[in-house]
Amino acid sequence: MLVAIFGLMPILVAAGVSFTDLDIGGLAHPETVRVVGAANYVQLAGDPEFWSAFALTAGYVVVGVPLITVLALAVATGLNRSDGRFYRLLRTLYFLPAVTALVAISVIWKYMFNGQFGLFNWLLDLVGLPAVNWLSDPGSAQIAVGLVAVWRAIGLNSIILLAALQGVPAEQLEAAALDGAGPVRRYLHVVLPQIRFALGFVVMTTLIGWLQFFDEPFVLTDGGPVGATTSLSLFLFKRGFRLNEFGYASAGSIVLLVTIAAVTLIQLRLRRAHD
Amino acid sequence: MGDSATKFEQLIAPFETQTGIDVTVEAVPWDSVNDRLTSAVASGKGPDVTQIGLSQLASFLKGDALADVSADLAAYPNLAESNFPSAVASTALNPSGGVYSVPWIADTRVLFYRSDLLSAAGISAPPKTWDELRADAKKLTDKSAKRYGYYIPQWDAPLPVTYTWQAGGEIMADGKIDVTSSAFTKAADHYLGLYADGSVPTASDFDQTTGFISGSVAMLVSGPYLAKAVAEQAPDLDGKWSVTTVPTDASGTSLYAGSNLGVWKNTTNKVGALMLLNFLADPATQVAWYTSNGDLPAATKAYQDAKLSADPLVKVYAEQLKDARLLPVSTKWDAASSEILNALNKIAVSGADKAATLKALADKVATINAGS
Numbered sequence: 001m002l003v004a005i006f007g008l009m010p011i012l013v014a015a016g017v018s019f020t021d022l023d024i025g026g027l028a029h030p031e032t033v034r035v036v037g038a039a040n041y042v043q044l045a046g047d048p049e050f051w052s053a054f055a056l057t058a059g060y061v062v063v064g065v066p067l068i069t070v071l072a073l074a075v076a077t078g079l080n081r082s083d084g085r086f087y088r089l090l091r092t093l094y095f096l097p098a099v100t101a102l103v104a105i106s107v108i109w110k111y112m113f114n115g116q117f118g119l120f121n122w123l124l125d126l127v128g129l130p131a132v133n134w135l136s137d138p139g140s141a142q143i144a145v146g147l148v149a150v151w152r153a154i155g156l157n158s159i160i161l162l163a164a165l166q167g168v169p170a171e172q173l174e175a176a177a178l179d180g181a182g183p184v185r186r187y188l189h190v191v192l193p194q195i196r197f198a199l200g201f202v203v204m205t206t207l208i209g210w211l212q213f214f215d216e217p218f219v220l221t222d223g224g225p226v227g228a229t230t231s232l233s234l235f236l237f238k239r240g241f242r243l244n245e246f247g248y249a250s251a252g253s254i255v256l257l258v259t260i261a262a263v264t265l266i267q268l269r270l271r272r273a274h275d
Numbered sequence: 276m277g278d279s280a281t282k283f284e285q286l287i288a289p290f291e292t293q294t295g296i297d298v299t300v301e302a303v304p305w306d307s308v309n310d311r312l313t314s315a316v317a318s319g320k321g322p323d324v325t326q327i328g329l330s331q332l333a334s335f336l337k338g339d340a341l342a343d344v345s346a347d348l349a350a351y352p353n354l355a356e357s358n359f360p361s362a363v364a365s366t367a368l369n370p371s372g373g374v375y376s377v378p379w380i381a382d383t384r385v386l387f388y389r390s391d392l393l394s395a396a397g398i399s400a401p402p403k404t405w406d407e408l409r410a411d412a413k414k415l416t417d418k419s420a421k422r423y424g425y426y427i428p429q430w431d432a433p434l435p436v437t438y439t440w441q442a443g444g445e446i447m448a449d450g451k452i453d454v455t456s457s458a459f460t461k462a463a464d465h466y467l468g469l470y471a472d473g474s475v476p477t478a479s480d481f482d483q484t485t486g487f488i489s490g491s492v493a494m495l496v497s498g499p500y501l502a503k504a505v506a507e508q509a510p511d512l513d514g515k516w517s518v519t520t521v522p523t524d525a526s527g528t529s530l531y532a533g534s535n536l537g538v539w540k541n542t543t544n545k546v547g548a549l550m551l552l553n554f555l556a557d558p559a560t561q562v563a564w565y566t567s568n569g570d571l572p573a574a575t576k577a578y579q580d581a582k583l584s585a586d587p588l589v590k591v592y593a594e595q596l597k598d599a600r601l602l603p604v605s606t607k608w609d610a611a612s613s614e615i616l617n618a619l620n621k622i623a624v625s626g627a628d629k630a631a632t633l634k635a636l637a638d639k640v641a642t643i644n645a646g647s
Binding site: 023024025027028029110113114115116117133134135136138221224225226227241242243244 | 309310312313316317334337338339340429430477478479480481482485486489491606609610617620621624625
C-alpha cells in the first residue's frame with residue numbers, strides 16, 4: 001500500500017501529465033489544461049538539446065561505470081591488504097567523500113577549479129604550466145564535473161567491495177596457493193567469483209547513478225558552458241522547474257525512467273545468462 | 276524576501292504599531308521562489324503580500340497568482356502610478372491590462388570603471404559610445420598582465436536585449452520575440468566584437484567582483500550590488516573606481532530591474548495588504564529601506580532625500596533609471612532569453628559558425644513564438 005502511494009503514484013501522475021500541456025497557467029486553472037496526446041514525446045524526439053543531454057549522459061555511463069568499478073575495486077583491494085591502524089585511517093579517508101554534503105563540497109571544488117584564483121591553476125602556475133579553464137571550456141568542464149562524481153562514488157563503492165573482499169575465506173586462497181596458483185590467477189579465479197554479487201551491485205547502482213547524473217553539474221556549472229554539461233536530469237529540471245513546462249518535463253522523465261528500467265533489466269538478464 | 280527578514284521586520288514595525296496589524300515576514304531565497312510559487316499556485320494557498328522579482332513577474336501573471344488592484348488604487352495615494360518611473364508604468368508591467376503589482380525596489384545597470392587603470396592607459400574619461408567602449412577596452416587589455424578591458428557576464432540574459440534597445444530596436448513586438456531585426460544583428464555584432472577583439476575574458480566562471488577589485492577587468496556593466504561588494508571588500512580601492520551611465524549607440528537605454536509587490540489573489544485581507552503596500556511605497560519608508568538594506572527606491576520622490584542625493588553613485592543610478600526599461604513581461608521571453616544567450620556564447624566562446632548559429636536561433640525563437 002505504502003509502496004503504491006509513494007512509489008507508484010508519482011510515476012503514474014507524471015505519466016498522465018506527460019500527455020498534457022500543463023504549465024503554471026494550468027495549475028491555476030486546471031480547466032485550461034489540454035490533453036495533447038503524444039505531442040510532448042514527438043517534440044522531445046526532435047529536440048536537439050534533449051538529444052545532446054541524452055548523449056552526454058550515455059557518455060558518462062559508458063566511461064564512468066567501468067572507471068568507478070575498477071577504481072573502487074583497486075582501492076578496496078589495496079585496503080584489504082592489512083587491518084593495521086594506517087589502513088583503517090585510509091579506509092576512513094576514502095569513505096569521507098561519500099558522507100560529505102555534496103552541495104558544500106561542490107562549492108569547494110568550484111573554488112579549486114576556478115580559473116582566476118583556483119587551487120589547480122595556482123599549482124599549474126607553480127610548475128610553470130599554462131592555466132586551464134576547468135569549468136568554462138566545454139571539454140574540460142565535462143571532465144571536471146565527471147571527476148568530482150567519480151571522486152565521490154569511489155568511497156562508498158570501495159567500502160562495499162572491501163566488505164565483500166573480507167568475506168573471501170583465507171583457506172580457499174591458501175589452498176589455491178598450495179595448488180600452485182599465482183597471485184593473478186588467485187585474484188581472477190578465487191577472489192572475483194566470491195565477490196561477484198557485490199560487484200554486480202556496485203555496477204548496477206553506479207549505472208543508475210550516472211543515468212540520473214545531476215548534483216555535480218547543477219552546482220558546479222549549472223549545465224554550462226553553453227550547455228556542455230547539461231545531463232538528462234538537469235535538462236528535465238530546467239524545463240520543469242525553471243520554465244514551468246511540467247508536461248514536457250514529465251514526458252522527458254518518463255523517457256528517462258524507461259531508459260533506466262531497460263538498462264537495468266538488460267544488465268540483470270546478462271548476469272543471469274552468465275550464471 | 277532575500278535574506279533580509281530581520282531588517283524588513285524592523286522596517287515595518289512602525290506600520291504594525293500604527294495599524295495594529297501583525298505582519299509575519301518570511302524570507303524566501305531567490306533560488307527557491309519559483310518552487311514556492313508553483314506550490315502556492317497548485318494549492319491555492321499563498322501569502323497576503325508577496326515580493327516579485329521583475330524577471331519572474333511573467334510567471335506570477337501566468338500562474339494567475341495575483342489580485343487585480345486597479346480598482347483600489349485611488350484610496351492609496353502612495354501607490355499612484357505617477358509616483359514611479361515610466362519604465363514601470365502599469366501598461367509595461369501588465370501586458371494584458373489591470374494592475375497586478377506595484378513597484379517596490381529599483382535596480383539598474385551602469386558602467387563601472389577603474390579610473391586608475393584608465394588614466395594609466397591614457398584614457399581621460401570613461402567611454403560614452405559603443406565605439407569608444409570597444410576602442411578603450413582594446414587599449415586597456417594587456418594579456419601579459421592578465422588584464423581585460425571589459426567583462427561580459429555569460430549568464431547575463433538581459434544584456435543582448437539592452438544592446439538591442441541601445442541599437443534603436445525592439446526585442447519584442449506584438450507578443451513576438453524578434454531576433455532578425457537589424458538592431459538585434461547590430462547588438463549581436465557588438466557583443467561578439469568585444470570577444471573578437473580579445474577584450475573580454477572567455478572563462479564562464481570569471482568572478483566579476485574579484486576581477487574588478489584585482490584589476491583583471493577594467494570596465495564592466497553591472498548593478499548597485501557590485502558597488503556595495505567592492506566598497507565592502509576593498510575599501511582601499513576607494514577613489515580608484517567610479518560609475519557612469521552606460522555607453523550609447525542610438526540610445527543609452529539600460530535595464531530596469533528590481534522587484535515589485537503584489538497582493539495574493541486568494542488573500543482574505545486585501546485591505547490590510549493594500550495598507551502595507553501603501554506604507555512600503557511611502558518615500559520615507561523607501562529611504563529607510565535604502566539606509567538599512569541598500570536597495571534603491573522605486574518611488575521617484577525618495578531620491579530627493581539628502582541621504583540619497585548626497586551619494587554620487589546614487590546620482591548616476593537615478594540618472595540611468597530615467598533611461599531604463601523592463602524586460603518583456605512574457606513567459607515566452609524566459610524560454611527565448613537562454614536560447615539567445617546560448618547562441619551568442621556558442622559563437623563567441625566555442626567558435627561556432629555565426630550565420631548558421633543565428634539562423635538556428637531564429638528558428639528556435641519562431642517555435643517559441645508559435646507556442647502557447
